[in-house]
Amino acid sequence: MANLERAPRKSFNDLIYDLIFKNYVWQSIFRTGYPNTPRNQMLAVATNVFLHLHPTRIHRTHVKITHTYCLGGLSFFMFLGLTVTGVLLMFYYVPSIERAYQDIQELEANVRFGQLLRNMHRWMAHAMIILVLLHMMRVFYTGAYKPPREFNWVVGVVLFILTLLLSFTGYLLPWDQLAFWAITVGTTMVGSAPVLGDESKFLLLGGFSVGPNALIRFYTLHVIGLPLVISIFMAVHFWRVRRDGGLARPL
Amino acid sequence: MVSRAAAAIRTRPRREREAEVLVWPDLVFIEFISALIFSIALMVLSAMVNAPLLNRADPDTTPNPSKAPWYFLNLQELLLHMEPAWAGVIVPTIALVLLAAIPYWDRDTEGQGVWFGTKFAGRLTVFGFTAATLITSLLIIWDGSLHVVWTENVIRGLGLNSDFTWPGGLDWFRNLRGFDTGIPWDSLGFTIGGFTMFEDWRAIPLGIPGTTTDPWLLNLNFPSFLSQQIIPVATMVGLPVLFVLFCKGLGWIHSRRDIALLIFSAFIGVYLTTTIVGTAFRGQGQDLKPPWDIVVLEE
Ligand code: HEM
Numbered sequence: 355m356a357n358l359e360r361a362p363r364k365s366f367n368d369l370i371y372d373l374i375f376k377n378y379v380w381q382s383i384f385r386t387g388y389p390n391t392p393r394n395q396m397l398a399v400a401t402n403v404f405l406h407l408h409p410t411r412i413h414r415t416h417v418k419i420t421h422t423y424c425l426g427g428l429s430f431f432m433f434l435g436l437t438v439t440g441v442l443l444m445f446y447y448v449p450s451i452e453r454a455y456q457d458i459q460e461l462e463a464n465v466r467f468g469q470l471l472r473n474m475h476r477w478m479a480h481a482m483i484i485l486v487l488l489h490m491m492r493v494f495y496t497g498a499y500k501p502p503r504e505f506n507w508v509v510g511v512v513l514f515i516l517t518l519l520l521s522f523t524g525y526l527l528p529w530d531q532l533a534f535w536a537i538t539v540g541t542t543m544v545g546s547a548p549v550l551g552d553e554s555k556f557l558l559l560g561g562f563s564v565g566p567n568a569l570i571r572f573y574t575l576h577v578i579g580l581p582l583v584i585s586i587f588m589a590v591h592f593w594r595v596r597r598d599g600g601l602a603r604p605l
Numbered sequence: 606m607v608s609r610a611a612a613a614i615r616t617r618p619r620r621e622r623e624a625e626v627l628v629w630p631d632l633v634f635i636e637f638i639s640a641l642i643f644s645i646a647l648m649v650l651s652a653m654v655n656a657p658l659l660n661r662a663d664p665d666t667t668p669n670p671s672k673a674p675w676y677f678l679n680l681q682e683l684l685l686h687m688e689p690a691w692a693g694v695i696v697p698t699i700a701l702v703l704l705a706a707i708p709y710w711d712r713d714t715e716g717q718g719v720w721f722g723t724k725f726a727g728r729l730t731v732f733g734f735t736a737a738t739l740i741t742s743l744l745i746i747w748d749g750s751l752h753v754v755w756t757e758n759v760i761r762g763l764g765l766n767s768d769f770t771w772p773g774g775l776d777w778f779r780n781l782r783g784f785d786t787g788i789p790w791d792s793l794g795f796t797i798g799g800f801t802m803f804e805d806w807r808a809i810p811l812g813i814p815g816t817t818t819d820p821w822l823l824n825l826n827f828p829s830f831l832s833q834q835i836i837p838v839a840t841m842v843g844l845p846v847l848f849v850l851f852c853k854g855l856g857w858i859h860s861r862r863d864i865a866l867l868i869f870s871a872f873i874g875v876y877l878t879t880t881i882v883g884t885a886f887r888g889q890g891q892d893l894k895p896p897w898d899i900v901v902l903e904e
Contacts (some may be wrong), residue, residue, distance in 0.1 A: 392627060395629040398629045399627075405628070408628045409628060409631075410627065410629075411626065411628060412625060412626065412632060413624055413626075414625065414626055415624075416632075417626055417631045420720075424635065424636065428639060431640050433645075454662045456821055459658070462658070469655060472656050473651035474647060475656075476656035477654070480675075483676050495721060495726075495730070495866075496864075497718060497719070498718060499707060499708040500708060500711065500717040501712055501714055507708045508708075511701060511704055515701065518676055521674065522677070528659065530658050530661060531660050531666070531668055531903070532658075535672075536672060536674050538671070539672060539673045542671070543692070544694070546690045547693070547694040547695075548695070551690070551694070564664075588614050601718070602717045602718035603715065603719075604716070604718050
C-alpha cells in the first residue's frame with residue numbers, strides 16, 4: 355500500500371523520509387505511516403493507546419485555546435510529571451522518622467539534580483491544585499456541567515478532593531517543622547468533627563498525635579493508595595468526556 | 606428557545622463534519638506546546654526557588670503561627686470565626702456537597718458550552734465575586750477588631766480626645782466574641798409569674814444528666830452558642846440569600862443558571878479571600894498583620 359503513494363522520482367528528502375518512516379521496524383511500532391494525510395492522521399490517533407484518549411476529530415470551537423485554556427489537560431500533565439519525579443524521589447527516601455529528614459537533606463546536598471528534583475515535585479504539586487481549581491472554574495463558567503455531563507462534574511469534584519489529599523499526605527514526608535506542624539494543625543481540624551472526629555483522626559494518624567505511624571500511613575497513601583484511586587477516577591473522567599459526546603457546546 | 610422539559614432530554618449534538626478538525630495535528634499540537642511551556646516554566650521556577658526545608662520536626666517546639674498547608678488555610682481562617690466543628694468539617698463538607706449538586710439542580714441545557722452563556726452572566730460574576738470579596742474582608746477586619754484600633758487611632762490622631770478608648774457600651778461590637786463577653790448576660794434573666802427564666806444563660810439545661818457526656822447537649826452556653834454558631838451560620842446562609850434577592854431586584858436573574866453563576870462567583874471570592882488572608886495576613890497568635898510584619902517564632 356505504501357508503494358502506491360511513492361513518488362516517481364525520489365529527492366534526497368524523500369529518501370531520508372522513507373528510510374525513517376517506511377522501514378520494517380518503524381512500521382511494526384506505528385502501524386500507520388507518518389501522519390501527513392487525513393487518513394493517516396486519524397489512524398495515528400485511533401491506533402495509539404495514549405492518543406486514543408482523544409476522538410479522531412473534534413469540533414472547531416474546542417481547539418480554540420480560549421475555550422478550555424488546556425486546563426484539564428495540564429492538570430493531567432502535572433499528575434504525570436508528579437508521578438515521574440515522585441518515583442525518582444522514592445529512590446532516595448525512607449519513611450521513618452529516623453531517616454526521613456536526613457534523606458531529604460542528603461538528596462539536596464549529595465544527589466546530582468536532587469534539589470531540582472525535589473523542587474520540581476513540590477512546585478508541580480502546587481501548580482496542580484491551582485490548575486484543577488481553574489479547570490473547575492472554566493467548566494463552570496462555560497456551563498459544561500449541564501446534562502448529560504452532571505456525573506462527570508461529580509467525578510471532577512472527587513478528583514479535586516483527591517488532589518488535595520495527595521498534596522496533604524505528601525506535605526508530611528520531609529519531616530521538618532513545616533511538615534510536622536502543618537499536619538498537626540490539619541488533623542486537629544479533622545478531629546473536631548461532631549461525629550467520629552477523634553476516631554477519624556486516630557485512623558489517619560495511627561495514634562493520638564503525629565508520629566512514626568502517621569508518617570508511614572501518609573507515605574503509603576501518598577505513593578500508592580491515593581495515586582491508584584485518582585488514576586481510576588481520571589480514567590472514568592476522560593472516558594465520560596468522550597461518552598458524553600465530547601466537550602459541551604451549544605445545542 | 607427550548608422549553609425546560611425539552612432541554613432536559615439528553616441528546617448528543619448532531620455531528621457537523623464541516624465544523625470539525627482533526628485531533629492530529631490541531632489538538633495534539635496545542636497540547637504539546639502547552640505541556641512544553643509548562644515544563645520549561647516549572648524547570649525555571651525550580652532552578653530559581655528551592656522548596657522549603659526547615660529544622661527537623663520537633664514536637665516540643667511549636668512554631669507561632671502554626672499553619673496548615675496553604676490550600677487549607679481558608680478553613681483555618683474560618684476556624685478563627687466559629688466553632689471548630691463548623692469550620693473544619695461541616696462547612697467544607699456542605700460546600701463540597703452543594704458544589705457537586707449544582708448540575709442536578711441547574712439542568713437547563715440552554716447556554717451550555719459557551720463562556721458566560723446568559724444575558725447577565727458577566728454582571729452576576731463580577732458582582733458576586735467583588736461583593737463577596739469585600740464583605741468577607743470587612744467581616745475579617747471586624748472580627749479582628751481592627752475597626753476598634755482604627756477608630757481609636759483616628760480620634761486620638763485628630764486630637765479630639767487624646768486618651769479615647771472604645772466605649773464600654775459598645776463592647777459587644779468589638780468582634781464576634783463581643784456578643785459573648787460584651788453583653789451583660791447575667792442581668793438578662795426575667796421572671797414570668799414568680800418563675801425566673803434564663804437565670805443563667807451560660808448553663809441552660811438541655812439534656813438529662815447521664816444521657817450524654819457532650820457538654821453542648823447537657824447545658825447550653827447560650828452566649829457562646831450565639832457568637833460561635835448562630836451568628837456565623839446565619840451569616841453564611843443569609844448573605845447568599847441576600848445576594849440572590851438583591852440581584853433579582855436588579856432584574857439580573859432569570860434562571861437557576863443565573864443564581865448558580867452568582868453564588869459560585871461569590872464562593873470563589875470567599876475562597877480566595879480567606880485563603881489569602883490565612884496565608885499572608887495572619888501572624889503570631891493568628892493576629893491580623895501585614896505580610897511584611899509576619900515572623901515565625903518557635904516556642
Ligand atoms: C485531577 C483533576 C482533573 C483532571 C486531570 C481533569 C481533566 C479533564 C480534561 C483533560 C478534560 C477535557 C477538557 C479540558 O481540558 O477542559 C476535562 C473535562 C471536564 N472536567 Fe475535568 N479534570 C479534573 C478535575 C475536574 C474538576 C475538579 C471538575 C469539576 C468540579 C471537572 C469537571 C469536568 C467536566 C464537567 C468536564 C467536561 C467539560 C466539557 O464538556 O466542556 N474536572 N477534565
